[in-house]
Amino acid sequence: MRILEGQNITKHFGGLAAVHQVDFDINQGEVVGLIGPNGAGKTTLFNLISGSLPATGGQIRYKGNKITGLKPHQICKRGVARTFQSAKLFAGLTVFENALAASLFGTKRAISVPDAEKEAAELLEFVELSTVREMRAKDLPIANRKRLEVARALATKPDLLMFDEVMAGLNSVEVAQAMELVTKIRKRGITIFMIEHVMKAIMNVCDRIIVLHHGSKIAEGTPEEIATSRTVIEVYLGE
Amino acid sequence: MNRVGIIFKKPFSLGLLFLALILFATAPFYVQPYLVILLTSVFMYIIITVSWTIFSGPTHYISLASAAFFGVGVYTSALLGKAFPLPVVIIAGSLISFVLALCIGLLTLRLRGMYFIIFTFSISELMRNFLLWWETTMTGTVGRWVVMVEHVTVYYVILVIFVMVLLTAYLIRRSRFGLALRSIGEQEEAATHIGINTTVVKTITFAISAFFMGATGAIMATKWKYIDPRIAFDPLLSFMPVLMAIFGGTGQLFGPVFGAAIFAYLEEILTTKFPYYYMLLFGSILIVVILFLPHGMVGLVQKWWGGGLNRKNANS
Numbered sequence: 001m002r003i004l005e006g007q008n009i010t011k012h013f014g015g016l017a018a019v020h021q022v023d024f025d026i027n028q029g030e031v032v033g034l035i036g037p038n039g040a041g042k043t044t045l046f047n048l049i050s051g052s053l054p055a056t057g058g059q060i061r062y063k064g065n066k067i068t069g070l071k072p073h074q075i076c077k078r079g080v081a082r083t084f085q086s087a088k089l090f091a092g093l094t095v096f097e098n099a100l101a102a103s104l105f106g107t108k109r110a111i112s113v114p115d116a117e118k119e120a121a122e123l124l125e126f127v128e129l130s131t132v133r134e135m136r137a138k139d140l141p142i143a144n145r146k147r148l149e150v151a152r153a154l155a156t157k158p159d160l161l162m163f164d165e166v167m168a169g170l171n172s173v174e175v176a177q178a179m180e181l182v183t184k185i186r187k188r189g190i191t192i193f194m195i196e197h198v199m200k201a202i203m204n205v206c207d208r209i210i211v212l213h214h215g216s217k218i219a220e221g222t223p224e225e226i227a228t229s230r231t232v233i234e235v236y237l238g239e
Numbered sequence: 240m241n242r243v244g245i246i247f248k249k250p251f252s253l254g255l256l257f258l259a260l261i262l263f264a265t266a267p268f269y270v271q272p273y274l275v276i277l278l279t280s281v282f283m284y285i286i287i288t289v290s291w292t293i294f295s296g297p298t299h300y301i302s303l304a305s306a307a308f309f310g311v312g313v314y315t316s317a318l319l320g321k322a323f324p325l326p327v328v329i330i331a332g333s334l335i336s337f338v339l340a341l342c343i344g345l346l347t348l349r350l351r352g353m354y355f356i357i358f359t360f361s362i363s364e365l366m367r368n369f370l371l372w373w374e375t376t377m378t379g380t381v382g383r384w385v386v387m388v389e390h391v392t393v394y395y396v397i398l399v400i401f402v403m404v405l406l407t408a409y410l411i412r413r414s415r416f417g418l419a420l421r422s423i424g425e426q427e428e429a430a431t432h433i434g435i436n437t438t439v440v441k442t443i444t445f446a447i448s449a450f451f452m453g454a455t456g457a458i459m460a461t462k463w464k465y466i467d468p469r470i471a472f473d474p475l476l477s478f479m480p481v482l483m484a485i486f487g488g489t490g491q492l493f494g495p496v497f498g499a500a501i502f503a504y505l506e507e508i509l510t511t512k513f514p515y516y517y518m519l520l521f522g523s524i525l526i527v528v529i530l531f532l533p534h535g536m537v538g539l540v541q542k543w544w545g546g547g548l549n550r551k552n553a554n555s
Contacts, residue, residue, distance in 0.1 A: 050432060052428065052431075052432070071431070071436075072428075072431040072432050073431050073432075073433075073434050073435055073436045073437070076431075076432055076433060076434040077434050081432070081433075082432060084428075084429065088426045088428060088429040089425075089426065089429065090421070090422050090425035090426050090429065090430075091425055091426070092421070092424075092425050093418075093421060093422070093425060097418065097421075100418065101418050101419065101422045101430075101433060101435070102433040102434070104415045104418065104419075105415075105419060105433055105434040105435045106433050106434040107434070113415060152429075152433060153433075155433070156433055156434055
């Protein structure tokens, strides 16, 4: 079943076509990777899906309903959560409050404060941040900041989770832990759409990969197909 | 987050608050009239500062529209004072301010940082100048008489508004609404992406803070007898709450309360004792506070109590 589909998605910034007539779809339960050189339009595409930018053209449907034109908070409440390339935490709030806020506001149905607190605590346990729950988010090292962003996104109870370079800036041990976390999240039945530059990670965890270049989709397929694709190699290696 | 627990875990401070309230409520029976008037003006500053902090404290949107909301209350009082009883006038003043803030909020809360500050400031200036123009060209007389009310009545009304604003500020801080406001202040984009309707949250809070400013303006007008646009929309009233809140520290609820109280008292002392150097002394004190006490007076006292004045922390 398709959970997310985009048709002819286009975003122009003045004369620049950041995303140009991109079609894509993501099935329930899949892990889909989104790759491409810098400036390919990956984050712009994420911004269009999550509602932070209005699209110039095209239509995005989530679970069969059109979500283009909705505000980010509405899209979040429908079940689409995201993280940001440079972790955008509530820096002055504690780790626990970061997760709690998402639990309280992220869902369509109202939730009581004790329930939200329980949920937030569970999610911090899940991403292994329970021990630092009273620390301020800004005092966390980078790997934990990324984990907290994941926990906060999970707290909104998404069916589709979008990671924008969740592994950037991590060392190899931390990347391995992050990959483990992605697999754990997948086991919860959450569909994942992820932008990533760490090739080892993307090749290992993704079922399918979409390649963007200069705003257009140039390839799509299984990790093996992408790794051997002539066009993709040309784009990445400039051959 | 456990509201009931927080209140009952501290029976001592709750009792202290209650005692203070009784003291203030009975004050007019045994203190000199001058002190009642002084207390009224101290409470006025506290109310405006605390209501300013309700919105601007957690969101970090610095509003300079306080004078606009206060002035609307003042003018409502001048216009309706003759025809309606005092409670109706005050409620009308608050509600008109509330609605005005809703409109301004929807218009301006998309602006951030400096643009928001300038816009809110322009709003109060626009209203002042518009009324001046209206009164000079349309009605032909500048200024109005306001129906007078007893000093003691003014004091009690101010006291009631004071209790209401403190209670509101406290409840908002403790509630999920307060967490939403702080999230917006920390990272607005992320706040929208975890499901917070930031426009609604900001606009409502902005209007709640305007509500109390309008109420205060409506009652204070009756104390002044005569008002004109320059008095009602005095730009100083937009800056005072910002300075007082910074002076006291916006991190805790009692920061702005103490900040405003000390500030208002200082103003009174300095203007009577050093009329010529008053502003100079005032400014110097403020600079010292901003430079050396980033968390305000309350932050300093808390550090003292924590025994942490000499202790250096790697994270602070």
